[in-house]
Amino acid sequence: MAILNPSQWSDEEYFADRQYVRKGWLDKITLRPDMGGSPALLRAYLAGAPEKATAAMQFGTAFHGAVLEDRALRPIHATRRGTKAYEGEEAMILEREPLAFPMPVKDYDRAMFMREVIMNPTTGAGEFAKRLLYDLPGINEHIFHGEKKIDGFSLSSDNRHKLGLEPYQEGDSYDIKVKAKVDRLCPHEGKLIIVDLKTSADASPDAFARSSAKFRYVYQQAYYNLVARRWMAQCSPEDRAQNEWLSQTLWNTEYWMVVVQSDRSGIVAAYQCDPDDIERETQQLNFDLALYAQCLLENKWPPAECNPTTLSLPAWYWRNNG
Secondary structure (H helix, E strand, C coil): CCCCCHHHCCHHHHHHCCCCECHHHHHHHCCCCCCCCCHHHHHHHHHCCCCCCCHHHHHHHHHHHHHHCCCCEEEECCCCCCCHHHHHHHHHHHHHCCCCEEEEHHHHHHHHHHHHHHHCCCCHHHHHHHHHHHHCCCEEEEEEEEEEEEEHHHCCHHHHHHHCCCCCCCCCEEEEEEEEEEEEEEEECCEEEEEEEEEECCCCHHHHHHHHHHHCHHHHHHHHHHHHHHHHHHCCHHHHHHCHHHHCCCCEEEEEEEEEECCCCCCEEEEECCHHHHHHHHHHHHHHHHHHHHHHHHCCCCCCCCCCCCCCCCHHHHHHHC
């Protein structure tokens, strides 16, 4: 790539890169049954064209930019994406303000309301969320990157055998490149605080816990910690000169998610990740990274195992056709 330092990548360059592992890759390769992943799925994904951002992804990127980088949001009044009127209005906005986020007027109104809820909180949870996002010193929207040494024993002999990979050899280890764009990283009172800004249709504890399980938000936090700490250990003299706190000893990590409900309810929540969940997801993370490293080393990308079994029709079929 033309830009050698990943910290300076644009969003397009970040997602197009095929050298540094990111969390989305691990969602594809993981063998967790609920994720439906496999090495073969990741290989197919990497061989294809870079993914295009959905409307929801574009909204999230714009909202993050407005909250964490103070970038301007601008409304597009044309009603349909992809039309000449929409694209023309979008081009005019970007010509005037290259760093702005043009978006449909309905999305603009919603994003501005949600941003105002964060900037001017009216609840204790909102005040705490604002402190995490603004009051603590930290780094926003930074691409952290580094090299991670993976021990071969992280991938068990049983899993190696099932996948047709080579047996573990004493001393096996691999160096892989990792990257992550972290919403906010704060050194505070001897701790490293990772803050992830989320939007959700339902920010209540039970509903957001389900979303966290579905989209692996806690796993994502564990991954952010791994990458950020590799960057801290390997960062350049320039990075150290710009960030005096890198000389601090930060033994522990706190993981927080600030959640803004994506309607006009004005609900803001702040959730700290359960340390036991972080530990278990870190174990899964180490396994997924070891699996990726071994597949890369051998250039073998096996599909998920699907054993012969009995197929039963779903219960609703017999309820409707009994």
